[in-house]
Amino acid sequence: xxxxxxxxxxxxxxxxxxxxxxxxxxxxxxxxxxxxxxxxxxxxxxxxxxxxxxxxxxxxxxxxxxxxxxxxxxxxxxxxxxxxxxxxxxxxxxxxxxxxxxxxxxxxxxxxx
Amino acid sequence: xxxxxxxxxxxxxxxxxxxxxxxxxxxxxxxxxxxxxxxxxxxxxxxxxxxxxxxxxxxxxxxxxxxxxxxxxxxxxxxxxxxxxxxxxxxxxxxxxxxxxxxxxxxxxxxxxxxx
Numbered sequence: 565x566x567x568x569x570x571x572x573x574x575x576x577x578x579x580x581x582x583x584x585x586x587x588x589x590x591x592x593x594x595x596x597x598x599x600x601x602x603x604x605x606x607x608x609x610x611x612x613x614x615x616x617x618x619x620x621x622x623x624x625x626x627x628x629x630x631x632x633x634x635x636x637x638x639x640x641x642x643x644x645x646x647x648x649x650x651x652x653x654x655x656x657x658x659x660x661x662x663x664x665x666x667x668x669x670x671x672x673x674x675x676x677x
Numbered sequence: 678x679x680x681x682x683x684x685x686x687x688x689x690x691x692x693x694x695x696x697x698x699x700x701x702x703x704x705x706x707x708x709x710x711x712x713x714x715x716x717x718x719x720x721x722x723x724x725x726x727x728x729x730x731x732x733x734x735x736x737x738x739x740x741x742x743x744x745x746x747x748x749x750x751x752x753x754x755x756x757x758x759x760x761x762x763x764x765x766x767x768x769x770x771x772x773x774x775x776x777x778x779x780x781x782x783x784x785x786x787x788x789x790x791x792x793x
Contacts, residue, residue: 568720597780607721607766607783620780654720658779664709664728664770666781668720 566591568657568669576675582643585672589636589657596638597666598630601652610653613638642674650676680704681769683784690791696754698787700767703748707769711781712741712752714763721766725752757791764788 569588597612609622613632630640652671690696713721727734740753767784
């Protein structure tokens with residue numbers, strides 16, 4: 565059974581650009597959430613989707629957005645990139661809407677220059 | 678406001694001995710607690726979880742203990758192996774009252790080194 569798949573694994577962007585990251589959850593999982601990991605702030609929650617609806621959002625500016633498709637795949641977008649957006653972006657999936665077993669992908673490592 | 682705290686940034690244990698990783702939390706409304714193992718630039722690997730209504734959960738070499746009155750949990754790894762060397766994160770899961778949303782709040786991590 566395939567795990568959570570994130571693409572791309574590594575990317576470099578320039579300040580002011582935008583980026584889209586993709587996540588395919590474990591087959592059958594309907595809840596997808598996104599997290600950002602930086603050295604200074606640790607692992608922080610971005611947002612969670614279930615059945616194409618965003619149900620929870622962390623404390624991030626509106627430049628960070630996401631969506632979920634009918635096949636549960638999810639994308640997150642960051643517009644007008646800033647140097648401080650350089651981070652490891654992690655996608656996680658869970659089988660239920662309020663599951664206590666949450667599995668993470670390998671992450672997308674974004675560097676903004 | 679750090680709701681989940683791991684006060685020991687690092688821990689060194691000899692192979693074969695017990696590793697005890699600690700975690701404290703402030704929000705009594707968390708529903709589950711999860712432990713993850715993580716290597717640099719990789720995603721966290723789920724290890725074990727415990728419901729807030731339990732006080733112990735065991736899975737192989739991993740046991741998690743929850744003390745609700747002290748708002749404290751710990752992960753025990755017995756016996757410790759060199760392959761256990763990694764950063765361990767404690768995370769608390771809060772589920773909305775409608776049961777339709779959840780989010781993980783992570784601690785800052787403890788780097789475990791298992792020496793030969």
